[in-house]
Amino acid sequence: MRNVGVREISRKTGFSPATVSNALSNKRNVSRETSEKILAVAKELGYARRGKVARVVFVLARKTGEVLDEGTFHPGVMEGVEKAASAVGLPMSFVTLDLTSPNAASQASDIARDITSAVVLLGTEMRGDDYSLFAETEAPLVVVDGWSDHLFFDCVVTANESSAFRATSYLVEHGHKDIGYIAGAYRIKNFPLRERGYRRALREAGLAANPAFRVEVGTTVSTAYEAMRSWLETKPLLPTAFFAENDTMALGAMRAMVEAGVSIPDDVSFVGFDDLPFATVATPPLTTMRIPNHEMGSIAVDLLMEQLNAPRYYQKTIHLSTMMIERDSVRSI
Structure with missing residues (x-):
């Protein structure tokens, strides 16, 4: 078969190169009717995927x-x-x-x-x-x-939202009503879903998410530590528990709290997300959601x-x- 490319099939069918590529690869949201038209023209032109996955x-x-x-x-x-x-x-x-x-x-x-x-x-x-x-x-x-x-x-x-819902509900089940949220300053796509799960768990428990208990920190241990230390220097009212968007932020925040004289979990409880190896050797060991x-x-x-x-x-x-x-x-x- 001769060397036929995506763009030649695109010109022949009138479909965009992206749609043609999707149809030939059988892995995108292309309708069956469109795929069949593209594949028929590809066959007519002598298109063949070259090589083998190695x-x-x-x-x-x-x-x-x-x-x-x-x-x-x-x-x-x-x-x-x-x-x-x-x-x-x-x-x-x-x-x-x-x-x-x-x-x-x-x-x-x-x-x-x-x-x-x-x-x-x-x-x-x-x-x-x-x-x-x-x-x-x-x-x-x-x-x-x-x-x-x-x-x-x-x-x-x-399952970000449902997992955060479960983590927050766990805190509610343990009697916590003032539950804070530790959010990453760099917002990857997972984090807003986790925050939505946290808020939904509070709402279904008849509780409100207090904006004063939402602390934004860096996404490394050191930057999370620095941000939490700065927040604690303002002498804020503390929630009885925090859910953190991941273990890294939780561990940095916990370190800052311990240095500030806050006892974990006696004063503030923590739940993280990821189950990093360091979570097992934290002081105290961190309750978390294992991915x-x-x-x-x-x-x-x-x-x-x-x-x-x-x-x-x-x-x-x-x-x-x-x-x-x-x-x-x-x-x-």
Whole structure:
């Protein structure tokens, strides 16, 4: 067959290159009727996907590193990807995509057009416009810990809102009525959903979210510590408990409170989110929501295999629940 490209099929069908690419890749929100028209013309023109998937590429999309660099979430996802890829006979390679680099578009295009690779894209720090880099991808692609509201990809994400709802409800069940919220200054897409779950849990319990108890901190241990220390210097009224958007912020805030003479959990209880290894050795050990990061990586590979072996005209978003890990940072009132 001759070398026929996406743009030639686009000219012939009248559909945009992005729609053609989506239809040929069987992994975007293209209607069945449109897909059938595009595939028929592609066959008529002699189009054939060249090459065979030979590897899984784990792409860490990095914007600031303020969330990714402090935790062990992405290494856990990577391990899950590597193990699942090995089970189907594929090696895994690792690429960092610096979203702030002037070369980001070129690098993303190279990744997206390499049909010998299947891509797991870590979207933790990605925002809306960042996904446009992969709008015309031809490689099989699954997003982990991220999603686009305008483009459609197979995604594996944490059930952020329901998990935060459960964490806050846990505090309510332990008698807490004044429950504060520790928010990250850098707002990745997961965080507003967690805040929505926190607010919903309070609302359903007949409680109000007190704006005075919402503390915005940095997303590293050191910046969370500094922000909480500054807040405590104002001598604020303290809630009896805090839910923190992740463990990193919780640990930094707890350190500042202990130094200020606040006893945890006697004065203030804490629940975090992630279950970092450091949570077990905090003083006291941190109650938190455990994310199944290995499983997220494994499921991402399963979705890639579906795209290759059983193409479909719709996309999947899989939400994984978290597990409550009870330790010593919460007291009953």
